[in-house]
Amino acid sequence: xxxxxxxxxxLLRAALRDKxxxxxxxxxxQIEHATAFRVGGRGCALVMTSRLNDVAQGLAPTPFDxxxxxxxxxxxxxxxxxxxxxxxxxxxxxxSRELVQNLEGLPLAIQVAGRLLYNEMQLGWGVSDLLxxxxxxxxxxxxxxxxxxxxxxxxTTPTIAALLKRSTDALDDLTRQRFADLxxxxxxxxxxxxxxxxxxxxVADPKPTARVLVNRGLLEPLxxxxxxxxxxxxxxxxxxLGT
Numbered sequence: 001x002x003x004x005x006x007x008x009x010x011l012l013r014a015a016l017r018d019k020x021x022x023x024x025x026x027x028x029x030q031i032e033h034a035t036a037f038r039v040g041g042r043g044c045a046l047v048m049t050s051r052l053n054d055v056a057q058g059l060a061p062t063p064f065d066x067x068x069x070x071x072x073x074x075x076x077x078x079x080x081x082x083x084x085x086x087x088x089x090x091x092x093x094x095x096s097r098e099l100v101q102n103l104e105g106l107p108l109a110i111q112v113a114g115r116l117l118y119n120e121m122q123l124g125w126g127v128s129d130l131l132x133x134x135x136x137x138x139x140x141x142x143x144x145x146x147x148x149x150x151x152x153x154x155x156t157t158p159t160i161a162a163l164l165k166r167s168t169d170a171l172d173d174l175t176r177q178r179f180a181d182l183x184x185x186x187x188x189x190x191x192x193x194x195x196x197x198x199x200x201x202x203v204a205d206p207k208p209t210a211r212v213l214v215n216r217g218l219l220e221p222l223x224x225x226x227x228x229x230x231x232x233x234x235x236x237x238x239x240x241l242g243t
Contacts, residue, residue, distance in 0.1 A: 005036050012039040019043060027051065031058040051167065051217040071105035071230070080107065084114025087121050088131075095131045103134075104189060104231050112143045112160060141235055164236040167216060176240065178209050179218055182229055183237030190229045191222065 016023075020043035028034055028050040040046055050056045060066040072080060077100035082089040089096040103109040113134045120127045134140065141161040168176050178201050185192055185200075197206035210227060213219035220228045229237065 009036045009039055013041075016044055017041040021045075022047065025049070028055055028059065031055055034059055052215060053217065054215040072100075072107060072110070073105060074100060077103070077105045077107075077110055080110050081114050081117075084111065085117040085121060088117045088127050092127065092131060095128070099131060099134055102231065103140075106230055106232060108160070109140055109232050112140055116143060140232060141239065160232065161236060161239065164232065167218060168236070168240065170216065171212070175209055175212055179213055180237045180240035182219075183234055183239075183241055185229070185234070189231075190234045191226050193226050197227075 016039055018041060021040060023037065023040050023044055023046045025034065025037045025046070025048045028048055029052065034048055037048070038046065048056075048059050050059065056066055057063075071077075074097070078089070078097055081096055081100055099113065100110060103113065116130060116134065117127055120130050141159065141164075143160055168179060171179065181200050182190070182192070182197070185196075194206050194210065197210060198204065201209065203209070210219060214221055214227075218229070218233060220230065222228050
């Protein structure tokens with residue numbers, strides 16, 4: 001660690017030595033970045049989050065210390081949307097339920113959709129057209145990211161597409177192209193097995209690439225050897241095909 005960072009960590013460690021606190025370190029991209037945040041005393045607990053499976057596994061002392069956060073079930077997803085924009089859910093219950101179904105329970109997508117709906121309601125405009133757009137999902141890519149993610153960027157408010165691009169920019173060119181090729185699958189949900197991936201990628205063994213995409217949080221393993229790409233990632237993959 002740079003000396004300045006070591007000094008800050010030492011000061012935090014001294015300040016927290018006798019405290020009882022829960023420390024949450026969000027969105028770690030490299031295992032070594034976590035070192036500076038191990039500053040709590042005996043009365044402190046530390047929770048770290050990462051979208052990268054291999055990083056999460058490297059941070060967890062044992063497999064029992066690793067928790068994989070699932071997407072929201074339909075009722076919980078609808079409850080989240082109702083918390084964000086209660087009037088829209090009350091006035092358009094069927095459309096709202098269909099919306100959270102199409103967004104596949106992704107909290108990020110629901111949070112952004114809720115903010116867009118809230119803005120429409122505040123302006124006194126009807127939200128039927130926006131609900132139709134959100135069900136298709138494309139308008140979410142150009143929407144601004146939630147405020148709690150702005151601090152990860154400098155001098156800009158990132159869009160959802162920019163946040164997703166940060167993950168795919170970390171891939172090598174070939175793997176990024178293969179991720180984009182998965183956008184050809186029909187979404188909602190986009191599920192496929194290794195033979196399908198092998199066909200699209202024109203390779204004999206798709207497992208090495210699939211393993212990388214799973215580790216980077218861009219592909220979700222399902223049962224029976226199948227994989228899923230969530231709706232927003234499908235849209236992002238398709239956008240990469242056009243670049």
